[in-house]
Amino acid sequence: MTILKIFWIFFYVNMFTIGGGYVMLPILQREIVENYQWLTNKEFIDSIAIGQITPGPLTIMNAFIGYKIAGIWGSVIALIGSYLPSVLIVTIVSKHYLAFKDSWIVNSVFKGIKPAVIGLIAAVVLKLSEVSVIDLPAALIAASSFAIIAFTKTDPTFVMIGAGIAGILLY
Numbered sequence: 371m372t373i374l375k376i377f378w379i380f381f382y383v384n385m386f387t388i389g390g391g392y393v394m395l396p397i398l399q400r401e402i403v404e405n406y407q408w409l410t411n412k413e414f415i416d417s418i419a420i421g422q423i424t425p426g427p428l429t430i431m432n433a434f435i436g437y438k439i440a441g442i443w444g445s446v447i448a449l450i451g452s453y454l455p456s457v458l459i460v461t462i463v464s465k466h467y468l469a470f471k472d473s474w475i476v477n478s479v480f481k482g483i484k485p486a487v488i489g490l491i492a493a494v495v496l497k498l499s500e501v502s503v504i505d506l507p508a509a510l511i512a513a514s515s516f517a518i519i520a521f522t523k524t525d526p527t528f529v530m531i532g533a534g535i536a537g538i539l540l541y
Contacts, residue, residue, distance in 0.1 A: 372440050373447050375406070380432060380451030385459075391428040393487055395494040398435070408439045411501045418498070422530060507540045
């Protein structure tokens with residue numbers, strides 16, 4: 371039964387989130403941490419961190435979450451649930467793309483969705499910072515990492531490595 375719940379959660383989250391993979395984080399956090407209590411908030415943040423240091427960060431994160439909940443089969447089912455909606459949507463949309471690509475309605479919908487996506491990402495940052503920004507050194511690492519990524523052209527990989535080194539030195 372847990373396997374079916376894992377599949378359903380990853381399926382519907384990936385089916386109904388628009389705006390990129392990070393938009394799904396608050397919904398996944400609510401379902402996996404708050405509703406089912408399969409992971410703690412710390413473990414959820416760790417899954418995001420593990421994903422960030424690998425190629426395909428959200429795929430790795432989803433596989434890690436599935437594995438933590440139900441072992442290898444949980445991992446496989448989480449990945450199937452994650453990718454099946456995309457396969458279905460792309461298959462359907464590709465058939466009708468040319469007919470709707472210049473539609474003012476479709477373009478207006480996407481313009482309206484952008485602010486909501488930004489709000490969802492901000493909600494994730496605020497929710498997860500409650501657990502990860504635990505003291506002044508952590509807040510300084512987070513703030514300086516944000517500033518470097520936001521205001522320079524530094525590759526985020528180097529920022530993550532630098533933040534990791536700072537964490538090792540400070541903790």
